[in-house]
């Protein structure tokens with residue numbers, strides 16, 4: 001072989017579509033050029049992966065980076081540095097910013113700001129009550145990953161609550177629509193329960209199982225009527241997992257690490273408002289059912305739902321506290337720890353964080369270690385034991401719900417299109433993120 005490659009990641013155990021194998025991965029012009037034995041003389045630059053697992057670059061399909069409008073909580077620079085520190089090569093960012101991403105101008109503004117991001121990125125278009133007709137065009141804008149609907153109020157003003165409006169949104173466009181499934185009408189009826197208790201332990205009481213299940217059932221019916229594929233985000237209940245197992249004709253499923261790791265009531269007693277997310281963390285009956293959903297193949301992807309708020313906001317009296325926690329940097333360590341503890345295989349982790357995102361969103365050239373794909377790799381040490389701390393975090397809010405948790409398994413390098421964006425915790429000097437490309441746009 002006389003060829004010279006830009007970068008060779010050498011000597012690692014590589015997770016290829018055919019399974020694990022000892023191999024070098026060579027990258028040229030940002031794309032994977034060879035997998036196999038590559039002589040060291042053929043390497044322009046090299047990255048020693050001996051003793052490490054080489055995974056396809058992790059794609060986090062649900063983050064809130066708050067820019068524009070709430071840069072006191074997070075911004076695209078901090079959020080994307082946090083991503084690459086956590087082994088994430090690309091993020092899909094949510095539209096509940098201020099202004100929300102509901103128009104071509106707002107989407108273009110985000111793409112312009114995103115030139116300062118450390119990881120690759122795409123942005124969701126938000127469905128609102130006055131943009132149904134524009135969504136079909138908006139979702140095809142380069143750099144857009146699709147449409148997001150909030151069926152129940154969460155952070156920000158985006159909301160499409162009733163069936164008629166939802167059906168109209170689903171009729172506009174063709175790509176898979178991402179859904180926050182909580183029933184707005186039931187949320188409004190029950191909010192007094194949160195106020196009366198005045199403590200976040202009431203969060204899963206207010207936003208109860210029926211609130212989530214009712215919305216999920218409604219949107220599946222509407223999606224079938226419209227023949228429009230949907231993706232139900234952050235599923236939290238045993239009842240929805242059972243139901244969604246019978247809806248694979250139209251709906252895909254996302255889970256979050258926090259719902260698989262923490263449980264009520266303990267998390268609320270220990271973390272107070274810092275454990276408050278929408279939909280809520282519930283008791284261990286639900287957590288066990290979510291793990292069964294992974295085991296049974298009902299779950300398609302995992303995302304972090306990185307949703308930072310300031311520590312001051314999280315310390316307010318409940319329910320004035322906003323829902324959401326950071327997570328883009330801790331998603332992989334937390335899931336690797338589940339691998340170390342035998343709850344998850346590394347193959348399924350790659351399916352949920354790489355193959356799943358590629359398949360659901362029709363991503364071009366990412367999520368897989370194959371020749372011709374982007375040179376995206378996440379290198380992890382499966383044996384490294386670390387304790388998660390607030391101080392480690394690169395997110396602007398500077399806190400994590402996992403402070404003090406000791407985990408086994410840690411990201412050691414993040415390679416994005418052949419560029420080493422993170423190595424042993426050191427983040428590269430310059431942002432080199434680019435928009436993710438899709439087959440549909």
Ligand code: DOR
Nearest residue numbers: 154155277278307323324
């Ligand atoms: O906990 C959440 N936080 N859930 C959401 O749906 C929104 C998010 C946020 O933006 O804060």
